[in-house]
Amino acid sequence: MPQRELTDFNNYWRMSMLNVINGSNRPPGGSGIEVGGIKGVDYDSTLIPWCKGNSVSVDQIRLDTLRQLFSLLIERARNRLTLIDHNDLKNPNINKGLHFNDLRNLYGRPQAKGYRRTAAFEYDGKWKDAEAMFINLLQNGHITLFETKDTQAKIIQEEIKQKINMNLHQTDWHGTGNESQWMDYGICFFLSNTQKKGGHIRLNELNGWETYIRDHWGAPAGITGIIPGNLSKKHTGKRTMPIPLHLVLPETMARAIDEQNSTDTVWGKNQSDIRRGLADKASHLPPHDTVNLNVYYGVFSKYNAGHMADTFFLRNIDDKTSARFELIEIQGSKPKQWNVKFEPEFLRWRINQRNRKRNTGGVP
Amino acid sequence: MKRVLPDNMPTLDYELWKNIFGPPVRFELVKKDERQWLAGKEFHVSSEKSVEWMKEGRDRSRNDTTKVFDFISLSKFFDLWFDHRKYFEHDLNERIKKQISLIPGAELFFEGEMNTLLEINWTILGRVIGAAVANYGHSREYWNSTGLDAKEAATFWNELKRQVVDDDDYATVTADDLALLAKGFDKSDWVKIGDQFRERGDFNPDSEILRSYGHRASSPFWHENHILDRYYANPLAMKHHKVIFNKYRDMKNPGVHEDVQGQLTLEVLGDALKRLRGDDDDRFADFAIKIHGMCAFHIVRTDHKQQKIGLHLFSNLVARKMSRDVGGSNVPDIAKQLKTGFGLAKVLTILSDKNHKIIEWNSVEKEIVDKIVNGL
Numbered sequence: 001m002p003q004r005e006l007t008d009f010n011n012y013w014r015m016s017m018l019n020v021i022n023g024s025n026r027p028p029g030g031s032g033i034e035v036g037g038i039k040g041v042d043y044d045s046t047l048i049p050w051c052k053g054n055s056v057s058v059d060q061i062r063l064d065t066l067r068q069l070f071s072l073l074i075e076r077a078r079n080r081l082t083l084i085d086h087n088d089l090k091n092p093n094i095n096k097g098l099h100f101n102d103l104r105n106l107y108g109r110p111q112a113k114g115y116r117r118t119a120a121f122e123y124d125g126k127w128k129d130a131e132a133m134f135i136n137l138l139q140n141g142h143i144t145l146f147e148t149k150d151t152q153a154k155i156i157q158e159e160i161k162q163k164i165n166m167n168l169h170q171t172d173w174h175g176t177g178n179e180s181q182w183m184d185y186g187i188c189f190f191l192s193n194t195q196k197k198g199g200h201i202r203l204n205e206l207n208g209w210e211t212y213i214r215d216h217w218g219a220p221a222g223i224t225g226i227i228p229g230n231l232s233k234k235h236t237g238k239r240t241m242p243i244p245l246h247l248v249l250p251e252t253m254a255r256a257i258d259e260q261n262s263t264d265t266v267w268g269k270n271q272s273d274i275r276r277g278l279a280d281k282a283s284h285l286p287p288h289d290t291v292n293l294n295v296y297y298g299v300f301s302k303y304n305a306g307h308m309a310d311t312f313f314l315r316n317i318d319d320k321t322s323a324r325f326e327l328i329e330i331q332g333s334k335p336k337q338w339n340v341k342f343e344p345e346f347l348r349w350r351i352n353q354r355n356r357k358r359n360t361g362g363v364p
Numbered sequence: 365m366k367r368v369l370p371d372n373m374p375t376l377d378y379e380l381w382k383n384i385f386g387p388p389v390r391f392e393l394v395k396k397d398e399r400q401w402l403a404g405k406e407f408h409v410s411s412e413k414s415v416e417w418m419k420e421g422r423d424r425s426r427n428d429t430t431k432v433f434d435f436i437s438l439s440k441f442f443d444l445w446f447d448h449r450k451y452f453e454h455d456l457n458e459r460i461k462k463q464i465s466l467i468p469g470a471e472l473f474f475e476g477e478m479n480t481l482l483e484i485n486w487t488i489l490g491r492v493i494g495a496a497v498a499n500y501g502h503s504r505e506y507w508n509s510t511g512l513d514a515k516e517a518a519t520f521w522n523e524l525k526r527q528v529v530d531d532d533d534y535a536t537v538t539a540d541d542l543a544l545l546a547k548g549f550d551k552s553d554w555v556k557i558g559d560q561f562r563e564r565g566d567f568n569p570d571s572e573i574l575r576s577y578g579h580r581a582s583s584p585f586w587h588e589n590h591i592l593d594r595y596y597a598n599p600l601a602m603k604h605h606k607v608i609f610n611k612y613r614d615m616k617n618p619g620v621h622e623d624v625q626g627q628l629t630l631e632v633l634g635d636a637l638k639r640l641r642g643d644d645d646d647r648f649a650d651f652a653i654k655i656h657g658m659c660a661f662h663i664v665r666t667d668h669k670q671q672k673i674g675l676h677l678f679s680n681l682v683a684r685k686m687s688r689d690v691g692g693s694n695v696p697d698i699a700k701q702l703k704t705g706f707g708l709a710k711v712l713t714i715l716s717d718k719n720h721k722i723i724e725w726n727s728v729e730k731e732i733v734d735k736i737v738n739g740l
Binding site for chain 1: 374376571
C-alpha cells in the first residue's frame with residue numbers, strides 16, 4: 001500500500017503544485033491568491049488529506065534514515081531561497097544541495113570493513129535505502145543532479161533515468177573493495193564519482209518545491225507590504241501550508257521501500273488498516289464523519305491495537321500531521337455514550353483513495 | 365473473551381467507575397504488603413496470561429481468598445492540574461510567561477511558540493514514565509531490561525554539555541551550563557556529538573530536532589537554520605538536568621548516575637505533583653515548566669517494550685480522564701490489551717509508590733463489580 005500511496009502523492013503533487021497549462025510553479029500564498037491568472041495552491045483537496053492518511057506513528061528510528069536525507073535537501077533549498085530573498089546570493093558559504101560527504105556523515109561508510117556480524121564489503125542498508133529514495137525522486141522530477149557546483153548533469157541524469165526505466169538500474173549490490181566502484185550505475189555512484197568536482201543533488205525547485213517551501217516557511221498572504229511566501233523574515237504565525245509534508249513524504253518512502261523488501265509486515269501497515277477501517281465505518285451511516293466510541297475501540301482491537309486507541313486522541317499534541325479525532329458525548333444516552341468525529345481532511349484521504357480505485361478499475 | 369467489561373462495550377468504563385467510586389465507596393486501597401505480594405508472584409509472564417488479571421479475579425491478599433478486581437486511576441494530584449488548566453487558563457498563561465522570562469535563553473527558544481507551554485505533552489510524558497519505570501525496576505532486580513532510553517538520555521545530555529563547555533573559549537569550571545547552552549551552539553558541535561551516538565548505533569539526535577515542529581515546549585532542541593545555522597537546547601531540559609543532578613548528589617551511595625536515572629525522574633515527577641497541593645500561586649506554572657523540562661530531557665525513544673508500560677498505560681488513563689472524565693480503569697481489561705512482558709503488578713507497584721504516587725491502585729470485590737456491570 002505505501003507504494004500506491006506514493007503514486008497517489010506524485011499525482012496529487014503535479015495536479016496541485018504545477019500550472020496545468022505550462023507546468024510552471026503556482027504562486028505562493030495559497031488558493032486565495034492569483035498572479036497573472038494563475039491561482040495559488042489548494043492544499044486542502046488532496047495534499048493535506050494525503051498527509052493525514054499517511055502520517056504513522058512507528059518507531060522513529062525506522063523512518064529516520066530517509067527523513068534526514070530529505071530534510072537536508074529541503075533545508076539547503078530553503079537556505080538558498082532565503083538568501084535570494086535577502087539579495088545575498090554571493091554568500092560563499094551557501095550549500096545548495098546534497099553531497100557525497102553528507103551521506104557519509106549521515107550513514108557512515110557505504111561498505112562494511114568487516115565485523116563480527118557483517119562480512120567485509122557488505123553494503124550498508126541505509127545507503128541502499130538512500131539510493132531507492134533518490135531513484136523515486138528522480139523518476140518523479142523532484143531532484144536534479146549537478147556535476148559541479150553550478151553545472152547541471154543533464155546527460156548523466158537522462159542516462160540514469162533511462163537505465164531506471166529499462167530496469168537496468170543496480171539492484172543486486174555486488175562489487176568489492178573500492179568505494180568508487182561500489183555500484184555500476186546509480187545516483188549514489190554519481191555522487192561518489194563527482195565528489196571532487198562538487199557534484200551534488202538539489203531539490204528541483206521548479207517542480208513545485210519552491211512554492212511549497214515558501215508556503216510552509218514564508219509569509220502568508222495578507223501581510224501588508226510583504227509578498228506572500230517571502231522568506232526574508234522569520235514568520236511565526238499561521239502558515240499557508242501548515243502541515244510538514246516534507247516529513248510525511250520520506251516516511252512514506254521508507255515504508256514503501258520496506259514494503260518492497262519485506263516478506264512479513266510492513267511498517268505502519270496496522271495503522272493504515274485501522275485508519276481505513278475507521279473512515280469506512282464512518283462513511284456507512286449519516287452524517288458520514290462519525291463513529292460510536294465502542295465501534296472505534298472495536299476497530300483498534302480487531303487489529304490487535306486496543307492499547308493504542310486512547311493514545312490517538314492525544315497524538316495531535318506533538319504531531320501536526322496526525323488526524324484529529326474529536327470525542328462528542330451523546331446527549332441523554334444511558335449508559336453514557338460518545339461518538340468520535342473525524343476531521344474532514346482525514347475522511348477526504350479515504351474518499352480520494354476510493355475515487356482512485358474506481359477510476360483505475362479497482363487497483364487497491 | 366470478556367474479563368470485566370463486555371468486549372463490544374468498553375465505554376461502560378465510565379458508568380462502572382462512577383458506581384464504584386460511590387457513594388457508597390466500594391473500593392479499597394491495595395496496601396503496600398499486598399502490592400509487594402502480588403509483585404512477587406508474577407514471574408516472566410505476559411500480562412494477558414497472568415492469572416492475577418483473569419475474569420475470575422484474584423485473591424484479595426495472602427490470607428483472604430475473597431475474589432477482587434483491581435482498578436487504577438491517575439493520582440488525584442493530576443485532577444488539580446486538569447481543573448486549574450481548565451478554569452484559570454489566562455492566569456496560568458501569564459504566570460508561565462513570567463517564569464519563562466527569568467530563564468536564560470527561554471524567550472528565544474519559545475518565540476512564537478509560547479502557547480505550547482500551556483499544553484502538557486502527555487504521550488511523551490508517558491514515554492518518560494515508561495523508561496523511568498523500566499530503569500527503576502531493573503535496579504530493584506524486577507527484570508533484565510535496563511530502561512535503556514532513560515540511561516541514554518542522561519548520557520547524551522552529559523556529553524553534550526561537556527562538548528559545548530569544552531569548545532567555549534570563555535567557559536570556566538564554574539560556568540553556568542544553562543546560560544552557556546542557551547546561547548546556542550554551532551553545527552560542528554552538533555555533528556560531533558551526533559556522530560558519537562550514531563557510530564555506536566544507539567540513536568540519532570537529528571531525529572529529535574523534528575519534535576520542535578509539533579510541540580516546542582517538550583522538544584529537546586530547536587534548529588535555527590534561518591540564515592544562522594545554530595542549534596539550541598531547550599532551557600527547560602537543562603533546568604531538569606540540574607534538578608536531577610542535585611538529587612543525585614544528595615543520594616546516599618547512589619552508584620552510577622545513569623543507573624538511577626529512573627528513580628530520580630520518578631522522584632522529580634512526584635515532587636512536582638505533591639507541590640500542586642500547596643498554596644504557592646506559581647505552583648501550576650512551575651508544574652508545567654517542570655513537566656516540559658522532563659519531556660524535553662527524554663530524547664531517546666528506541667525501546668518499544670517501555671512504551672507499553674508508559675506511553676500506553678499512562679496516557680490511556682490521561683486520555684480517558686481528559687476526554688470522558690473516566691476516573692479509573694480495571695486492570696484485567698488493561699492487562700488483556702497491553703500484553704506487556706514487564707510484570708504488570710511490579711509496574712503498578714512502582715507507579716503507586718508513595719514517593720511519587722503517579723497512580724492510585726485500588727481493588728473492588730468481584731461480586732460487586734459483576735453486579736454493577738450486569739445492571740448497566
